[in-house]
Amino acid sequence: MTHTSPDQGRTPFFSRPAVRRLLPFVLITAVALVFIFENxxxxxxxxxxxxxxxxxxxALLISWALGLLACAVTARRRSTRHARRGG
Known part of the structure; x- marks a missing residue:
């Protein structure tokens, strides 16, 4: 009988692809919001x-929100185009 630890086969939190993509967004958002609310x-x-x-x-918050919206639309359009093309 082999004993396996519960951690075996798990990916470390910061090595997960979703976290690696989200972390820069969270950091940039935090810095942007501090900048916005200081002005x-x-x-x-x-x-x-x-x-x-x-x-x-x-004005800065509106600009930031419009930038997020443009980024989301671009990313969604890009992902549907890649899915349609097959990869």
Whole structure:
């Protein structure tokens, strides 16, 4: 009778592919959010025609969210294109 330890055959947490892909995102997001919320001054921003006064952190947060949305759309489009092509 052989005795196997429960850890045998498990991949270390930080070696898992999903964690390795997610870790840079989490770190960049944390730094970005600190930067965004440290900039609390009100600024004037021109949105094509109107001139809007708002806190800088709101403008930065909107830009960050739009960047995340663009990244998600691009990644999804890329994955469906690769799946359709067969790899």
């Amino acid at each position: 609390r001054a009100s600024v004037e921003i021109r949105l094509l025609i109107p001139l809007v006064t708002m806190p800088l952190w709101v």
